[in-house]
Amino acid sequence: MSVSKRVLKGGRVVDPVNGRDGIFDVLIDGDRIARVGRDLPVDDGVLVTEIPSGLVVCPGLIDMHVHLREPGQEHKETVATGTAAAVAGGFTAVACMPNTVPVNDNAGVTEFILKKAAAANLARVYPIGAVSRGQLGEQLADIAELKQAGCVAITDDGKPVATAMLMRRALEYARMFDMPIIEHCEEQTLKGDGVAHEGFHASALGLRGIPGQAESIMASRDIALAELTGGIVHIAHMSARQTLDAVRFGKSRGARVTCEVTPHHFILTDEMLGAPVPYDTNVKMNPPLREAVDRDAMLAGLADGSVDVIATDHAPHHYDEKRVEFDRAPFGITGLETAVSLCFDRLVHAGIVNLARLIELLSVNPARILRVSGGSLSDGAPADISILAPDLRVTVSAATMRSRSRNTPFDGWALRGGVAATIVGGRMVYVNDNGGVHEPA
Amino acid sequence: MKKDLLGIGDLTRDEIYLVLETAEAMREIGQRPIKKVPTLRGKTIVNLFYEPSTRTRTSFEIAEKRLSADTLNVPVAASSVLKGETLADTALNIEAMAPDMIVLRHASSGAGHLLSRICRSRIINAGDGMHEHPTQALLDAFTIREHKGRVDGLKIAIVGDLLHSRVLRSNVLLLSTLGADVWACGPGTLVPPGLERFGVHVSTSVDDAVGDADVIMMLRIQQERMDGAFVPSLREYFNTFGMTAGRVARAKPDVIIMHPGPMNRGVEIASDVADGPYSVILEQVANGVAVRMAVLYLLAGEAEAD
Amino acid sequence: MDSERMARTLARIAHEILERNRGIEELALVGIRTRGVPLAKRLAAGIHEINAADVPTGALDITLYRDDLMRHAVAAQPVVRRTEIPFSIDDRRILLVDDVLYTGRTIRAALDALIEFGRPKAIQLVVLVDRGHRELPIKADYVGKNLPTSLSQSVQVHLKEIDGRDEVEIQES
Numbered sequence: 001m002s003v004s005k006r007v008l009k010g011g012r013v014v015d016p017v018n019g020r021d022g023i024f025d026v027l028i029d030g031d032r033i034a035r036v037g038r039d040l041p042v043d044d045g046v047l048v049t050e051i052p053s054g055l056v057v058c059p060g061l062i063d064m065h066v067h068l069r070e071p072g073q074e075h076k077e078t079v080a081t082g083t084a085a086a087v088a089g090g091f092t093a094v095a096c097m098p099n100t101v102p103v104n105d106n107a108g109v110t111e112f113i114l115k116k117a118a119a120a121n122l123a124r125v126y127p128i129g130a131v132s133r134g135q136l137g138e139q140l141a142d143i144a145e146l147k148q149a150g151c152v153a154i155t156d157d158g159k160p161v162a163t164a165m166l167m168r169r170a171l172e173y174a175r176m177f178d179m180p181i182i183e184h185c186e187e188q189t190l191k192g193d194g195v196a197h198e199g200f201h202a203s204a205l206g207l208r209g210i211p212g213q214a215e216s217i218m219a220s221r222d223i224a225l226a227e228l229t230g231g232i233v234h235i236a237h238m239s240a241r242q243t244l245d246a247v248r249f250g251k252s253r254g255a256r257v258t259c260e261v262t263p264h265h266f267i268l269t270d271e272m273l274g275a276p277v278p279y280d281t282n283v284k285m286n287p288p289l290r291e292a293v294d295r296d297a298m299l300a301g302l303a304d305g306s307v308d309v310i311a312t313d314h315a316p317h318h319y320d321e322k323r324v325e326f327d328r329a330p331f332g333i334t335g336l337e338t339a340v341s342l343c344f345d346r347l348v349h350a351g352i353v354n355l356a357r358l359i360e361l362l363s364v365n366p367a368r369i370l371r372v373s374g375g376s377l378s379d380g381a382p383a384d385i386s387i388l389a390p391d392l393r394v395t396v397s398a399a400t401m402r403s404r405s406r407n408t409p410f411d412g413w414a415l416r417g418g419v420a421a422t423i424v425g426g427r428m429v430y431v432n433d434n435g436g437v438h439e440p441a
Numbered sequence: 442m443k444k445d446l447l448g449i450g451d452l453t454r455d456e457i458y459l460v461l462e463t464a465e466a467m468r469e470i471g472q473r474p475i476k477k478v479p480t481l482r483g484k485t486i487v488n489l490f491y492e493p494s495t496r497t498r499t500s501f502e503i504a505e506k507r508l509s510a511d512t513l514n515v516p517v518a519a520s521s522v523l524k525g526e527t528l529a530d531t532a533l534n535i536e537a538m539a540p541d542m543i544v545l546r547h548a549s550s551g552a553g554h555l556l557s558r559i560c561r562s563r564i565i566n567a568g569d570g571m572h573e574h575p576t577q578a579l580l581d582a583f584t585i586r587e588h589k590g591r592v593d594g595l596k597i598a599i600v601g602d603l604l605h606s607r608v609l610r611s612n613v614l615l616l617s618t619l620g621a622d623v624w625a626c627g628p629g630t631l632v633p634p635g636l637e638r639f640g641v642h643v644s645t646s647v648d649d650a651v652g653d654a655d656v657i658m659m660l661r662i663q664q665e666r667m668d669g670a671f672v673p674s675l676r677e678y679f680n681t682f683g684m685t686a687g688r689v690a691r692a693k694p695d696v697i698i699m700h701p702g703p704m705n706r707g708v709e710i711a712s713d714v715a716d717g718p719y720s721v722i723l724e725q726v727a728n729g730v731a732v733r734m735a736v737l738y739l740l741a742g743e744a745e746a747d
Numbered sequence: 748m749d750s751e752r753m754a755r756t757l758a759r760i761a762h763e764i765l766e767r768n769r770g771i772e773e774l775a776l777v778g779i780r781t782r783g784v785p786l787a788k789r790l791a792a793g794i795h796e797i798n799a800a801d802v803p804t805g806a807l808d809i810t811l812y813r814d815d816l817m818r819h820a821v822a823a824q825p826v827v828r829r830t831e832i833p834f835s836i837d838d839r840r841i842l843l844v845d846d847v848l849y850t851g852r853t854i855r856a857a858l859d860a861l862i863e864f865g866r867p868k869a870i871q872l873v874v875l876v877d878r879g880h881r882e883l884p885i886k887a888d889y890v891g892k893n894l895p896t897s898l899s900q901s902v903q904v905h906l907k908e909i910d911g912r913d914e915v916e917i918q919e920s
Contacts, residue, residue: 192669200635206550206572206607209634277558279551323529323559325549327570459826466808466827475863478811508811735827742817742824 005029006426007042011051011387014058016356017364017376026057028383031425036377049428052436054391055420058359059376060092060384062366063336065157065182065236065260065311068094068125071112072101077316077404079116079125082336085314085403086123087430089336090419092384093124094314095370098135099158105130105141107149114150122429123422124384126152126372131170131181137162140170147177152370155182157236160218167222171231180232180258180369185218185243186210186287195327197270197288205273207326212240212294215287219243223250223257234369235259237313239287241297248306258369259301260309263342264289264333264409266298272409281322281329282409285315302361303352309369310361312339316405334408337401341394342410344417348390355390383426389435392418445564446740447553448573449614457615460735461583467738468731470507481510481741485540488514489532490567491547496702496726497567497577501544504733513540528552529559536560541741545569550607563740571605577701578611580732582619584725585656588697593620598650598692600682601660601709602671603627603636608701609660613639626650627660628682630671647682654692658699659684659710675708684710689719697721748892750913753875756891757786760873761793763889768840773868775839776804779857780828782846783807785908786875790844805832807843812856836865842889846904848874851885876915878902 006028013024013036025040026033042048051057068082077085079096086094096113098104104113110127117125129146133139135156143154154174160183161167167181174181191210196202198209219235223246226233235247238259250257264285269292272283283289301307315332322329343362347353353361363386367375373382396413398406420435421428431439443451452460470476486505490498498514505512515535526534528547535543542563545553550570557564568574585592597616603609603625613636616623623641625632626649636643644650651657662678672678689696698710698720706712715722748756768774771794778787784806791804808828810816816824843857854872861870875891880898896902896917905914 198634200638203633203635204610204639206570206610208571279554320527323555324527325547325555326551327549463827466829469829469831470811473864477863479859480811480816484817738811738827739824 005045006047006049007040008049008051008057008385008387010053011055011057013377014056014355014359015377016359017059018378020377021356026377026385028423028426031383033377033379033381033383035379047440049437051387054389055436056355056388056390058386058388059363060374060422060424061090061340061362061386062093062095062370062372062374063091063312063314063339064095064309064366064370065262066094066096066314066336067099067316067332068096068113069316070100070116071109075318075404079113080120081402081404082314082316083117083120083122083125085334085336085401087422087424088402088419089338090340090386090388090422091123091336092386092422092424093126093372093374094336095126095128095152097128097157098130098155103130103135104128104151105133105135105146107145110146110149110151123424126150126370128153128155128182130154131156131161132166135159137166140166140173143173143179144177147179151179152372153180153182153234155184155236157182157184159188160184160186160222164221164225168225168229171225171229171233175229175231178232178371180234182234182236183218183222184236185215185222187214187217190214190217195284195288196273197290199270199291201270201273205279207273210288212242212290215240216242216246220246223247223255226250226257227253227255230256232256237262237265237287237311238298238307239265239290239294241294244297244301244306251306258308258365259306260311261298261302261307262311262313262335263339263346264335266295266302267342267346268409269295279326280409281324281326282333282407284326284329284331285313285333286331299352302347307361308365310339310343311366312336314403316403317407319406322407332407334401334403334405337403338396338408338410340388340419341396341415341417344388344390345415349416383423385423386419387421387423387435387437389418389420389432391416392420392435394418445553445557446575446736447557447564447566449575449578449611449618451575454618457579457582457618460579460732460739461586463735463739464579464583464728464731467734468728470734471730476507477509478507479509480738481505481508484510484542484741486510486512486542486544486737487535487540488512488544489517489535489546490514491517491528491552492568494546494568497546497729500726500729501567501733504730504737507730508734508737510737528555532556532560536562542737565736565740568607570607571610572607573611574607574701575611576729576733576736577608578615579736580725580729581612581658581699581701582615583728583732584699584721585697587724587728588721589655592616594622595655596622596624596653597656597658598624598626598654599658599660600626600647600650600684602631602662603660604631604633604671605663606660612658613641617641624650624654626682628672628678647688648691651688651692654696656697656699657684657689657692660701661703661705662709679708683708684714686711686713686717689714689717699725702726748915750907753913756875757789758793760889760891761790761797764790764842764873765794765797770840771798771800771802773838773840774802774842775834775836776802776842776844777807777832777861778804779843779845779853780806780808782904782906782909783844785906786846787842787844790842790873803834805834806830807832807857807860809853809856809860812860814852814856830860832864836861836867838866838868840869840871841867842871842873844873846875846906847902848872848877848885848887848890849880849902851881851883854885855883875904876902
């Protein structure tokens with residue numbers, strides 16, 4: 001519903017950038033936040049939205065690793081369905097990956113994506129462009145043009161940047177535009193034709209393995225090059241404890257490196273390959289689920305601040321594509337509509353991180369790394385606000401998701417925590433009927 | 442027994458012994474003038490072999506026919522698969538014609554599990570990728586019991602490309618369930634991570650593995666393994682891991698030599714050993730029919746519990 | 748029926764067999780597993796006692812020929828044992844031996860099984876106990892004892908070789 005002035009009344013506002021955690025009112029004027037304060041006076045013509053006790057009002061969540069699949073793979077997802085899934089998942093913005101068909105290595109594709117996003121008019125979309133033309137790892141893409149068209153970062157995600165030399169050049173070049181390079185760290189020859197984490201479970205099931213070192217070796221390369229060039233690198237979907245060690249080391253030496261972890265990598269392990277559903281292709285993603293000791297290392301990194309961002313790597317695939325032999329199934333699972341519940345249930349309620357830290361991981365840091373607005377409820381900031389329900393009982397249901405695809409291993413999970421409503425640019429674009437926030441009809 | 446036989450883990454210890462004892466009775470049928478019993482008359486069994494295999498497929502086919510079942514070999518190399526039909530669709534199409542059992546061999550580990558989820562027919566795994574080959578392990582155990590009277594307490598050395606071998610995985614599970622002392626031996630590049638967790642000795646020294654062994658089981662090593670830099674050359678492989686008469690001499694005097702076939706003579710096994718007095722390789726093939734008859738019979742009985 | 752009576756009954760049957768079959772060289776005994784087998788062996792011993800002749804004896808497992816296989820609700824398959832007939836049955840008079848004759852279905856299965864082994868000249872049926880309630884047109888040629896029973900009863904023959912004692916037991920089920 002579109003209103004010019006609205007006040008969110010009486011919610012617990014958690015806004016780490018402004019040092020707030022308490023009951024505050026948030027006054028929205030048009031598409032901006034006008035004021036945040038206690039017991040704000042309400043003029044006529046201001047829509048009052050009561051925020052029930054227990055709900056949390058925070059800067060809009062930003063998922064900086066999402067595959068929207070458009071152009072070219074609309075059977076899996078479109079910008080429209082993907083942004084619908086995003087706002088249902090509490091995200092006010094997503095950054096979308098360039099491995100579309102055709103690859104987003106030019107202004108034409110970037111503008112196409114932005115046009116689709118504007119038409120859907122739900123979550124903000126920040127396109128990420130390719131590092132190399134066609135993501136082929138040979139020549140640099142026209143990075144300035146991509147930036148000009150609206151890209152916030154570059155990546156060859158799906159693969160690492162093919163050679164050290166090319167990565168070096170890309171870092172030096174992108175640095176001119178203050179653009180981070182988001183890296184899918186994976187030494188390709190070690191990966192080979194692996195489909196699962198190299199370990200006991202893959203061995204028992206006869207699946208070719210990918211060792212954690214395939215990721216950490218490439219991360220070390222990229223972090224060293226970032227140090228060499230002064231460039232900016234962001235390690236995508238980190239899964240191995242050795243990679244986290246490399247990131248910590250790099251940070252200690254002053255390299256401009258940040259990193260992200262997906263919910264599935266801090267919750268699940270490779271034990272799921274064999275049970276409850278053996279060879280479940282909804283457990284196949286890249287990087288793969290690793291051992292408990294890796295999963296625990298990710299949790300420790302989330303707690304101690306070494307991990308900067310939680311991003312979902314939302315990778316929708318059509319049902320037919322996943323209903324095949326494990327070897328042949330494409331890598332990836334969806335994530336937009338399960339992330340918030342998983343984060344509440346397995347991080348906040350489990351005592352691993354507190355709410356303020358969660359907001360940093362899901363909003364403050366992504367905004368900072370992508371150099372986009374967001375991450376705070378400051379006066380004059382865009383009114384991108386997530387209203388979350390930390391105690392809402394949720395049962396994950398793939399069948400009712402807004403994403404076009406159903407490939408999630410969390411179907412049926414009973415979790416504590418969910419989304420009550422999502423506001424983008426002052427418009428309430430999503431309301432959960434069970435969330436406690438009510439829009440007038 | 443469970444509806445499907447996808448791996449040795451689907452059988453309890455008692456069920457394993459039941460299969461072996463039933464195979465004893467089944468073997469006698471192959472010695473009669475009329476090698477047929479009416480037991481599976483009217484049952485339809487589809488042999489869906491995505492990987493070429495003469496030995497296993499023929500063995501299953503003979504077993505099915507001896508039990509009077511109607512056998513259907515679906516030649517997957519041809520037809521629909523070349524047209525890009527998925528395994529799931531092929532299976533559902535076959536299922537629409539109501540077979541009682543599907544015997545599946547496929548290059549992907551877990552292919553049988555996929556079919557089991559979408560088909561009502563009983564699925565028998567005749568070899569899936571690098572995962573398992575349960576009827577091979579059963580006939581291996583049958584052969585061992587024939588010669589040694591038991592499996593428990595025997596030192597059994599399994600030598601070769603451990604990493605890619607489904608025969609290894611099934612045998613390790615089955616032989617350790619029956620109480621054997623299993624030694625898995627192969628080059629360091631071909632040892633699956635975590636193999637020791639199955640309760641077997643893992644060694645890269647073939648001399649240690651075969652020392653005083655009661656049974657030596659050789660696994661194939663494929664030509665393609667040099668591509669992944671797993672072994673430098675087949676010649677070097679033969680020198681370090683090949684079963685020669687000299688190595689056999691380190692085992693017990695009444696050792697038996699086994700091989701699931703097909704053999705690469707001069708690569709994993711010397712010809713004189715393959716054809717020598719300790720070799721029971723051809724018996725394994727003969728026993729395969731009886732063991733598969735036992736499996737088909739035991740799995741055919743139970744109606745759906747729904 | 749106790750051990751002594753069983754022995755006398757089997758001895759009587761052995762005599763009857765010899766009376767009704769002139770050519771003893773043609774005879775062979777085939778016991779139906781499980782308890783028909785020791786009974787067949789005892790009969791062979793009995794015949795040997797009478798005229799020092801050795802009648803070849805075999806064991807037949809009829810499980811795979813049963814007409815009630817694959818019709819069970821959710822029951823495991825019955826256990827199959829080895830058949831051992833180490834002689835040719837062609838042109839022989841086969842004496843099929845079983846402990847209890849009831850519906851006749853076991854004997855039908857045995858006939859089917861036996862025919863696969865060759866073409867006997869004749870097949871005769873020896874049973875220790877006939878409890879009636881035939882469901883097929885099957886008749887025993889030699890009967891140890893006729894035991895009228897009701898359908899609610901079960902008849903169990905125990906033999907020393909298998910159960911440690913000789914006894915015919917009737918139970919209400």
